[in-house]
Amino acid sequence: MDLQAIVDEALDYADHYRGHGALASYIPALAKVDPNKLAIALVTGDGESYAAGDADELFSVQSISKVFTLSLALNQVSAGLWNHVGREPSGSPFNSIVQLEAEKGKPRNPLINAGAIVVCDQLIGSRDADAALDEILAFLRQRCGDRDIGIDMDVALSESRAGNLNRSLAYFVNAFGNLSNPVEEVLSVYFRQCAVAMSCRQLARAALYLAYDGVDPLTGEAVVTPSRARRINALMLTCGHYDNSGDFAFRIGLPGKSGVGGGVLAIVPGTGVMVVWSPGLNAAGTSLAGAVALERLVELTGWSIFV
Amino acid sequence: MDLQAIVDEALDYADHYRGHGALASYIPALAKVDPNKLAIALVTGDGESYAAGDADELFSVQSISKVFTLSLALNQVSAGLWNHVGREPSGSPFNSIVQLEAEKGKPRNPLINAGAIVVCDQLIGSRDADAALDEILAFLRQRCGDRDIGIDMDVALSESRAGNLNRSLAYFVNAFGNLSNPVEEVLSVYFRQCAVAMSCRQLARAALYLAYDGVDPLTGEAVVTPSRARRINALMLTCGHYDNSGDFAFRIGLPGKSGVGGGVLAIVPGTGVMVVWSPGLNAAGTSLAGAVALERLVELTGWSIFV
Amino acid sequence: MDLQAIVDEALDYADHYRGHGALASYIPALAKVDPNKLAIALVTGDGESYAAGDADELFSVQSISKVFTLSLALNQVSAGLWNHVGREPSGSPFNSIVQLEAEKGKPRNPLINAGAIVVCDQLIGSRDADAALDEILAFLRQRCGDRDIGIDMDVALSESRAGNLNRSLAYFVNAFGNLSNPVEEVLSVYFRQCAVAMSCRQLARAALYLAYDGVDPLTGEAVVTPSRARRINALMLTCGHYDNSGDFAFRIGLPGKSGVGGGVLAIVPGTGVMVVWSPGLNAAGTSLAGAVALERLVELTGWSIFV
């Protein structure tokens, strides 16, 4: 397959949807992003990368960061993590609080906001917030071999200012004894991890270990155990897009994670990682043009975990 | 891999759980089944089959039938089906009515009871119930090359007598105009398809097309389009085990479907189909010893769609 | 107070809202009623009655019948009734099924549909449906001294045909073992009691015992015990108007019950009973012009149980 030609064709195809959808207006700093951005990057296990559009431009990774933090937290607290957070799809929007009440403060899975807040708390452990955040950044930099990866503090601040719903979720979880660190300490990790700025190409490179059973194919480093890599992929497939996860699995057929910054990550086990970016979102908070591009990529490559 | 040895070892391993769990007591005819039954069958694309335990004994397929009926309904009404039923995990038990109210009578997905009732209605179309049921039976017989596959009418009757909750779901869906045939007509298909009696080996054989992009690898027949086969697999992965789907994907890592008769189907794309059977169920209505056997099979073979 | 003048003034006042609101279109026979009807009747404990508008025209009492059936069922099965139905406001629409699932088939209160269905079942007891219905009719005829009170069979039939949601509720309740008679038997009482045709004046006369601690002030007959009369009033106040009950208590301040036929009953303890009728309904299923008339009546008389 001529992967570059395929990436180009997918970008062309998605170009009709450039600018469609709505920016994530509830975070003012995200609402300022140019809605016409559109990018695709594909990195394969041999280290090749294929890109189109604004694939080296930094954007706010938002919830895509949940996948990396989950990897680190699993390495740190192991299966004990599952005492604090479940692994079932929620059937609800990303910020819903309804199930938390019925399920006594244990979030459904680590990829919805409440669950990711609990994962941040576990990653902090007995350290302080900054130490946990440093670990996240060091991890991303090492995966990409790029020391410049950092946080967009304007976005982090905007996120915290607009963070009433996430604060509500965190206090709710805390009311059931499911946080071991103070709410604001935990949220300071959560908001800043969401505000990490990376490009499509960097994100695809960083997630490569998830396509290779936990081993970074370029460095040979065992990032997570094979079992954890598979399970993180399983969680992405069932829970990676909130109440749109089923439809994503149905249409794209690959484990993935979307962020309200407009990025979407998709893992192709044994082959590589694709990342698309376009800031306009559909009703479920997934990049509209990005999902179109991914669907086209899948059509052209025939990649799917279901065949 | 010595698949027969693996199947034997998985049966040995699960043997400790033989008889554990609870029979589906709300259907009296199912409560009479011998709780100590335990079986595994694996059928591969070359037509070989590997079996252990009571793998040729007939049992009630129950909800596993939903996968076949969905295949037939998609062939019949095509994408129009998705106007009547969604494709998101429900996050709720198999018989929950709660979401139906918020979502105005459109069931979350075709693998929960309400959704399967709607699929039956669509399969009936403008025919009568018996014609639809004949089609289901003819399909299963043809897939297995076995003309004796039939319905356990004791179970079907027991199911109907104990069917208040399913009646409630059907009338609820109907109240929103989402059934085109009378409730009892639709339920007569639904209850009878659940009461189809098949063995592990037959079920694995019948589902082989789902492991081969819709083509039966033994006959070459295109049963469903490649895209539909992938999408049925995606639905099984995200929704095949009700509010236990996420955990199943996490632990087993294969598209699957469980039935309260104690059978569990698992698709290994490109390789074959595994079916386990043991009547004792866990809290989510999945075979307890069966899930243990499947988990062991996956451990021993390394099969997973996430690597 | 010149009660006739007050009744006339309230009718004048509500006249501006004549024809506003929507007919109960989901029951075709009710959708044919003249939307411009408007009536008030007030019957006091000395037997005087004050009326304005179409106060002697028959209309479909619908859910107002629930109050009388509840009175009869309490006399028959006594406090045992509360094992089958609760007495809390539901905070939900009249036909909601959501709480039934969480509360395992025990309806919140006897004045929502599911609860009234359970009350009908209890009233039937070991008799048949017709015997229970005969008792309801005999009761209403005796209270009014009018042997002609009967059922509008067109409405009853229309109600049954459009009764999918109520069927769903009944099967749901039955699935939890909370019905002792067959669903259609119970519904045949439920649908027919809703289709009883009475005038405002008749309804006000019939309910007089609820304003006098259970004793019919005109005949001296003890219809229900004082404690039951108070408790039926309490239930009307907290639950008589579904998810509009709080607002009704807030604005009108009297125990009451509305029906989707456009009638509203209001009890004035120690004084009498008011009934208004106008077929156009507000969003919560209460007569729009009727509620306006009642609010004006309360303003002009100063009647309220809260002072």
Place this chain on the structure above:
Amino acid sequence: MDLQAIVDEALDYADHYRGHGALASYIPALAKVDPNKLAIALVTGDGESYAAGDADELFSVQSISKVFTLSLALNQVSAGLWNHVGREPSGSPFNSIVQLEAEKGKPRNPLINAGAIVVCDQLIGSRDADAALDEILAFLRQRCGDRDIGIDMDVALSESRAGNLNRSLAYFVNAFGNLSNPVEEVLSVYFRQCAVAMSCRQLARAALYLAYDGVDPLTGEAVVTPSRARRINALMLTCGHYDNSGDFAFRIGLPGKSGVGGGVLAIVPGTGVMVVWSPGLNAAGTSLAGAVALERLVELTGWSIFV
């Protein structure tokens, strides 16, 4: 009626339940209260008071304060208050967050926690928290003619420390733009109003205006308009005891408000106010022995708004 004899007899009757139920353990300072306390006070419109047990001992009024704050807020912002909070029973526990999501941050009524938080915010208005609290204290002192009424700061502090769930509710409401002051500012009023310490006799005296159409019968002062007094009573009847409100109306038949400090207020329109106190709570958070005492008082006096 010999009211003193009745009060004594009710105390004797409830004495069997002294110490039953559970202290409000989630607020540590409340968990230290002597569980054997039991008290009744009845104050009538002529200024007489009848008491038994520890009727002059101070206790934490907790949610009973919501009634007074609501009175003040209605005087201050008038009907505009209802843009921020509803007036329907919630059918849910006092601290539930579920409905807030469906109803976009507008609490069901002012007597559940989320609603009372919104009422505090409205009472603060453009002032600061201390000014609002001073107004509440001045109001209570003036009603009782007792300048010593104050806040138990140990309880207030304990309440704030244990206040994660209330913080979650406040941030949730705030996320929908339904608070005009900072969350901690609003909560500082909320927690301190709950920690006001009063005796049964003081509380009964303070609430006397609600039994007399808004006019304090001893001073002649118009505290709230007649219409507001009636409406506050209506709200207490339909919503004063959370998901136990229907049962309270059914058994007691008087507008009332319970607090987790073990106090229960009951208004007898045109006659006076009863307050009972005993710290052990039933499952719904209402004083167990207190409710028994109230039920006996109602039995002996025949007082009810429903006759």
